[in-house]
Amino acid sequence: MLPLLIAPQIREADAYTIAHEPIASIDLMERASKAFVGWFINHFPDKDQAISVYCGTGNNGGDGLAIARMLDDHQYKKINVKVARFSDKSTPDFNTNLERLKKTSISISEIHPGSGFPIEDCPLIIDALLGTGLNKPLEGDYKRLVDHLNSLDKTIVAVDVPTGFFADGEIPHGAGILKADLVITFQQPKINFLLPESGPYIKCWEAVNIGIDEHFVQSLHLPYLAVEEKDIRKMLKPRHRFSNKGTYGHTLIVAGQPETMGAALLSASACVYAGSGLTTACIPQSGLTALNAYMPEIMAIVRHDMQLPTIEWAKFSAIGIGPGLGKDELAVELITDVFTNYKKPLVIDADALNLLTIHRELWRSVPENSILTPHMKEFDRLFGDHGNWWQRIQTGIQKAREYAVFILLKNDYTIVISPAGKVYFNTTSNPAMAVGGMGDVLTGIISALLAQHYTPEEACILGAYLHGKAGDELALPNKINVILPSQVAARVPLTMAKLLA
Numbered sequence: 321m322l323p324l325l326i327a328p329q330i331r332e333a334d335a336y337t338i339a340h341e342p343i344a345s346i347d348l349m350e351r352a353s354k355a356f357v358g359w360f361i362n363h364f365p366d367k368d369q370a371i372s373v374y375c376g377t378g379n380n381g382g383d384g385l386a387i388a389r390m391l392d393d394h395q396y397k398k399i400n401v402k403v404a405r406f407s408d409k410s411t412p413d414f415n416t417n418l419e420r421l422k423k424t425s426i427s428i429s430e431i432h433p434g435s436g437f438p439i440e441d442c443p444l445i446i447d448a449l450l451g452t453g454l455n456k457p458l459e460g461d462y463k464r465l466v467d468h469l470n471s472l473d474k475t476i477v478a479v480d481v482p483t484g485f486f487a488d489g490e491i492p493h494g495a496g497i498l499k500a501d502l503v504i505t506f507q508q509p510k511i512n513f514l515l516p517e518s519g520p521y522i523k524c525w526e527a528v529n530i531g532i533d534e535h536f537v538q539s540l541h542l543p544y545l546a547v548e549e550k551d552i553r554k555m556l557k558p559r560h561r562f563s564n565k566g567t568y569g570h571t572l573i574v575a576g577q578p579e580t581m582g583a584a585l586l587s588a589s590a591c592v593y594a595g596s597g598l599t600t601a602c603i604p605q606s607g608l609t610a611l612n613a614y615m616p617e618i619m620a621i622v623r624h625d626m627q628l629p630t631i632e633w634a635k636f637s638a639i640g641i642g643p644g645l646g647k648d649e650l651a652v653e654l655i656t657d658v659f660t661n662y663k664k665p666l667v668i669d670a671d672a673l674n675l676l677t678i679h680r681e682l683w684r685s686v687p688e689n690s691i692l693t694p695h696m697k698e699f700d701r702l703f704g705d706h707g708n709w710w711q712r713i714q715t716g717i718q719k720a721r722e723y724a725v726f727i728l729l730k731n732d733y734t735i736v737i738s739p740a741g742k743v744y745f746n747t748t749s750n751p752a753m754a755v756g757g758m759g760d761v762l763t764g765i766i767s768a769l770l771a772q773h774y775t776p777e778e779a780c781i782l783g784a785y786l787h788g789k790a791g792d793e794l795a796l797p798n799k800i801n802v803i804l805p806s807q808v809a810a811r812v813p814l815t816m817a818k819l820l821a
């Protein structure tokens with residue numbers, strides 16, 4: 321897992337690396353700038369392109385100065401540097417890099433407080449005004465400059481973070497923030513890059529390694545982690561010779577109403593594709609023909625009108641409940657029945673989450689380590705309205721602990737929060753997957769993983785990753801705009817096979 325540090329921890333890890341590698345701070349800045357330039361050259365190979373580098377007077381600005389010098393070394397000949405002298409203070413590494421830059425032929429100009437802004441005729445701007453040292457929303461000269469640059473409609477490449485963008489914590493509404501086309505960020509994506517509020521400010525980002533001490537970072541035991549492919553490869557268990565369907569568990573999916581049978585079909589079929597040895601769907605009687613026609617591998621427990629079905633609880637190694645279940649009286653009775661009789665962790669989704677919102681007393685009987693899979697609106701219905709995603713994550717940490725459950729909060733980067741307070745960011749999935757029914761498939765996959773004896777934590781992490789990865793494999797190679805949940809479900813075996821190879 322890639323630990324995601326918050327800004328003060330980034331400073332701590334930089335300082336540790338400087339002291340223990342050891343490496344002089346100016347040389348770490350040189351290494352970071354070199355990593356930036358490596359990526360930049362790949363994206364913008366045209367050396368005749370005119371580029372303006374805007375620098376503050378802190379270390380982000382120092383990076384900007386070093387980057388300008390390195391681009392000059394790489395024969396980019398139309399570079400100019402504009403230093404925003406909005407403060408009397410400057411860092412030693414900024415000063416050293418300014419002296420180094422003065423030895424080149426690059427033109428350097430200064431912008432002073434209250435002065436107008438120079439004419440900008442370069443189509444490409446490198447933003448090295450402020451980085452992770454940001455400690456308050458922009459105001460005054462910085463805000464005016466950022467507003468001005470945003471109004472120019474240029475291509476903007478930000479160093480580490482766009483100026484004015486908080487790397488973590490709440491992003492204030494209406495703050496002046498530079499809108500970057502690309503952010504080349506050091507060592508790790510900043511947590512706020514993974515939250516929807518970054519959308520207007522960051523079109524895309526790339527993290528470049530600058531050799532921060534990994535052992536030190538791991539030793540911090542940080543709560544925020546990004547899931548990487550290597551973690552999934554380690555977690556996935558191959559099937560063994562002499563195993564049989566019983567080895568891989570029996571999953572029950574409690575789902576569907578006559579009008580929402582699709583949710584039950586998608587969820588139960590995803591469960592089969594994700595490797596559950598046996599799958600049974602508890603569905604309304606009117607859906608039986610559809611179920612048999614859609615996928616004969618799924619067995620059924622039929623719900624007759626307003627009667628609770630008889631369920632042999634001990635038969636099932638995992639239960640997923642909620643997709644298309646409705647909120648009527650029978651649904652309430654069913655969920656109560658499941659919560660009361662089944663003591664193992666459940667996967668609780670969709671209408672089951674809505675029922676938990678309406679009937680708060682149900683919370684008392686949610687089995688420990690169950691997995692709740694809300695999207696943003698379901699989350700807010702369960703736990704109250706939130707003005708932003710950072711707050712939502714903090715509430716998630718608190719509620720996961722309070723109720724001893726895993727909360728899988730759906731997002732572009734789906735967030736899994738454990739009762740122990742770990743926050744895992746999933747790194748797969750794409751906008752082509754924004755289609756109704758996609759969540760039902762995820763529920764089926766996670767339930768199947770529970771049935772196959774993955775721990776609830778593993779089932780969440782693996783389930784989110786596999787679901788997103790299958791979607792990526794379907795959509796990304798041909799830039800397909802829309803893919804269907806049923807396609808994602810059917811793709812899961814191939815996605816798993818590749819990860820096991």
Ligand SMILES: NC(=O)C1=CN([C@@H]2O[C@H](COP(=O)(O)OP(=O)(O)OC[C@H]3O[C@@H](n4cnc5c(N)ncnc54)[C@H](O)[C@@H]3O)[C@@H](O)[C@H]2O)[C@@H](O)CC1
Binds near residue numbers: 348480
């Ligand atoms: N510390 C290190 O060893 C490294 C730092 N690096 C660079 O250094 C950056 C962080 O540098 P700094 O900590 O010097 O900080 P910045 O360069 O981000 O900001 C400079 C100073 O601006 C002031 N400031 C903060 N918010 C402001 C606001 N709203 N309006 C006006 N002034 C404000 C603060 O005093 C801050 O220290 C990173 O983003 C990265 O680009 C890299 O060179 C890698 C190594």
Ligand SMILES: [K+]
Binds near residue numbers: 450451479480482
């Ligand atoms: K910046």
